[in-house]
Each structure stands twice: as C-alpha cells, then as structure tokens.
Amino acid sequence: MRLPERQLAVLEAASATDERSVAEIAAETGLKPETVTGAAFDLRDEGLLTVAETATETLALTDEGREYVDDGLPEVRLYRAGVTLDADEEPVSMGRVIGEAGLDGPAVDIALSNFARKGFGRIDSGELVLDPDADPDADAEAAALAALAADEMSDDDDAVIDRLDSRGLVSVEESTTRSIALTDDGVDALMTGIEATETVSAVTPELLASGEWRDVEFSEYNVEADAPTASGGRKHVLRRTADRVKDVLVGMGFQEMEGPHADSDFWINDCLFMPQDHPARTHWDRFALDVDPMDEIPEELIRRVERAHREGWGEDGDGYHSPWSEEFAREVALRGHTTSLSMRYLSGIAGAELEPPQRYFSVEKVYRNDTLDPTHLLEFFQIEGWVMAEDLSVRDLMGTFEEFYRQFGITDIKFKPHYNPYTEPSFELFGEHPETGEEIEIGNSGVFREEVTGPLGVDCDVMAWGLALERLAMLTTGAEDIRDLHGTLADIDFLRNAEVSY
Ligand SMILES: N[C@@H](Cc1ccccc1)C(=O)O
Secondary structure, three states: OEEEHHHHHHHHHOOOOOOEEHHHHHHHHOOOHHHHHHHHHHHHHOOOEEEEEEEEEEEEEOHHHHHHHHHOOHHHHHHHHHHHOOOOOOOEEHHHHHHHHOOOOHHHHHHHHHHHHOOOEEEEOOEEEEOOOOOHHHOHHHHHHHHHHOOOOOOOOHHHHHHHHHOOOEEEEEEEEEEEEEOHHHHHHHHHOOEEEOEEOOOOHHHHHHOHHHOOEEOOOOOOOOOOOOOOOOOOHHHHHHHHHHHHHHHOOOEEOOOOOEEEHHHHOHHHOOOOOOHHHOOOOOOEOOOOOOOOOOHHHHHHHHHHHHHOOOOOOOOOOOOOOHHHHHOEEEOOOOHHHHHHHHHOOOOOOOOOOEEEEEEEEEEOOOOOEOOEOOEEEEEEEEEEEOOOOHHHHHHHHHHHHHOOOOOOOEEEEEEEOOEEEEEEEEEEOOOOOOEEEEEEEEEEOHHHHHHHOOOOEEEEEEEEHHHHHHHHHOOOOHHHOOOOOOOHHHHHHOOOOO
16 A cells, blocks of 8 residues: 555554544654644545544633733723722712723723623713622622633633623634544554655645656645634625615615715704704703804705794694794704705705605714613614605505615514604614514604605605614624624624625
8 A cells, every 4th residue: 555655654653542632643743733634634534544523612811801810800990999989979070980990091991881781880971870789899700810810710601701702801712623543444554564655735846847746746635624714804794784785775776875974953953843952952862063053054944944843834734833043053963863964965955866756875874872782882874765756655665675674684674653753654663683583673764744845845755764784784693782893892703704694
C-alpha cells in the first residue's frame, strides 16, 4: 500500500487501544493540527482510522470583563454612588451620581441602560432614584464574572452567560476536539507495510518553472479542516432591512420623500390637526431645539391650518375652538414621526406631482422621548408612506400592507381599530414575533381626515401609515430586544450573523 507521507505519519502515531487527540498526534509528529485533522479524515475514508468528535465551549473574560471584575460593573457602581448620596431617600441629579461613581465616556451609557434593565431604580427628568429593594451585591452578572476570573464557572448559568456574552464581557470559543484510533484494517495495513509517497499541497513558482508539477502528487483539498472565522465589515441588519424596504416600495410604484430631521411644529403636528395642547406636543415627549423659529412656511397655508384648528373644515368639522398659536407652530423640534414629510409633500412645497394617483414613501429616522425597553428606543426608523387616489377604502389600506409584508415572508398581520387625531378610520398593525409568539405592534395607519387634506389643498382621498423599521427587523431576524439591534447594548455576534430573511 502507498500513502502520502503525512498520512503515514498520522497512522503510525495512532493506536488501536487508546484514543489519541489531534493535539497529541500533532505534538508527536511535528505536523500542524490542521494537517493531522486533514490526514485523519482521509485515513478514515480509507477505513484505516476512526475519528470521534466532541464539541466544547470555553469561556474567557474579555478586557472589558476583566476591567469590571476589578472596578465593579458600571451599573453597580452607579447604584453604590446613589447610596452614598442618599438617592434611596430622594431623587438626586444624574450628574452628581455619575460624578460620584467616577463614570465617564461610554461607561455612562452602559451604566444607565443596565441600571434600568436590572430595575435598580428609576431615571426621570434627569434625576435618579434608587429602588431600596434592589440588591446589587447579589447581582448574578457580577457573581458570574468573579467566578470566571477565579476559574470556577459552573454550567448552569446559561442565561447569565448569554447576557455577559451579548455585553461583550466574555467570549465563548466553540471548538471541536477529535480523537483518533486505528481500525483493524489500519492495524493490518501497518503490519503489511506501507510505502510513503511525497505529496505537495500547493503549486509554487518553482514547481511551475521546473516543470516538476507534472510528476508530483497533489494532496486533496480538505474542506472540513478547521479554519479561523474571519469577520469582515458588513452592512448593518437595519440598513439591509431599509434597503430591502426601499426596493419593495419602489417595486410597488412608490417614489421616495426626503426632508429635515429638525422641523417646525407646523409640519410635524399642526398640519396633522394635532391640537396644540395634545399630550404628545408637550415637553415630555418632544425634543425641543433652542434655535430660531422657522419662517419659510407659506403664509396662506398657515391661515388655512389655523382655520381648521379653530373652526374645523368641511361639512361636519367643528374644530377645537381652543387657542392656536402661530408662534408655537413655528418652533423647531426633532420630528417625532416622518408624517411631517408627508405633509410637506402633500402641500406641494416639496415639488411632488400631486395629480392622483400618487404614491410616496420614506425610510427615515424619528426621535421620541420614550422610556427605553425591549421594544422602544429614543431614535428609530419609520417607514412612512401615503397613497393619493379617488375613492380609497380600508380594503385598499389592508391590501397594501398585505402585499408589502408578504415580501418579507410575513403573512399574518392583524389590524386593530385605533384613534389618531389626523386619520379616520385608523388602524394599528400587529405581527407575530417568530421566537416569542407575542403579537407586537408594527405600525399605525389610516385615511387622512378632511381637516388635514382640506387646508393642504388636496381634494381626493389619501391613505397613509408609519411602520417601524426596527419592529420589521425583529420579525425578520427573530431579535427579541430592539437594543440588540442598535445602541450601546447591541449584540455584536447577532449583528455579524443575522440574516434578513425574505
Ligand atoms: N404618525 C403615525 C403613523 C401614521 C402616519 C400616517 C397616518 C396614520 C398614522 C405614528 O407615528 O404612529
């Protein structure tokens, strides 16, 4: 029998009575572990060896994890600083607590988001109050880090380990160990005697120049050999979802809108017949900007919108009969929805064609002063859209969503009647999360009221919506926490591996 040199070396190092690991054989033969593995697979295919595989996971602290073992988790430091400042008795300003905890840079964000996630207390209007019942000394993540540092991890803390992994505090290395043993045929072959042949694993310039390549025996490719994982740059899951959304909508005949992130309340709210004393327009929900009021708004449009608010529009409308301030309408804030763009386009000032039928969309960022939780961020992307046509009905609205979501493999959306000051009827949309089975809200929609279209000078039906891009991404990727997608707690492994399914 003839075998390539390296296979012969591996066969000779193997034993029929003891399983030997690839590492042992590599050490003994002086071959690289991947070479031993490759040779072992070839020998197994010849029936001369058996190869048994076991998967193992090893956990290690990352640099950041090690830092927290020494200094404490940022959220625990925040809590302890709060205790020093008596924030369990009454609210203390965030700045003081952060200073007392000695936190700066990204550690501040990390401390705040994990503090909130663990229920260590509340953060409200820039002040922090501790929950006196929280017990950071018993924090499971801190305990697991300490145990890991002392090399005494037990296996039963999977959820905690997953959390530490997604926080980037530990790294989980997955590897396969292989053990090798001789089969009876292998023993026979060795006893009968094997002649070694020399094999070459790569063509070199020398082999080519000398013409020797004609005579040498090339080793086979081993596609099963372990190789280091290479993670290069890739487009973010959300960006890929947004690109796909744009393709789908353009395919459905929509044109794209664009416009300012910071806009006047006029375009964000007043055009939408949102009463000026609506709770969403107070400082609680709104990111107000300290800049000059917006002056380039068409005068006549302002008067028409004011009239709709004061007296109503159309036959049945009665308006709000409450004060309406032009000054407030001109104030500038970060937009809380991209319906401001729809208003700009429908008014004609954005230069859009307005002869029905028309279809417009945008996939743009919006800003809301919400409380962070698994389904809410302070900034997110909205998929805005509207269709202008004669005689639109709820069937058209539902049909459009069904067609849109179907392109993402989502065929079970649900509609729930809803209220918006600017649409009648209005519907919220829900989709079932593929992992948790929960119904999550994915959008809001409706047909614009006459009080909205009238002042804009539009005299046919317009149906419109705002859908959340992040929620769509949660449905297509199975992410359970929006914070895994972006922000300081984003799960890098998830972002590296997630596929946008459609
Ligand atoms: N602006 C609404 C979405 C919407 C747009 C247009 C019509 C109806 C609803 C929101 O942010 O929730």
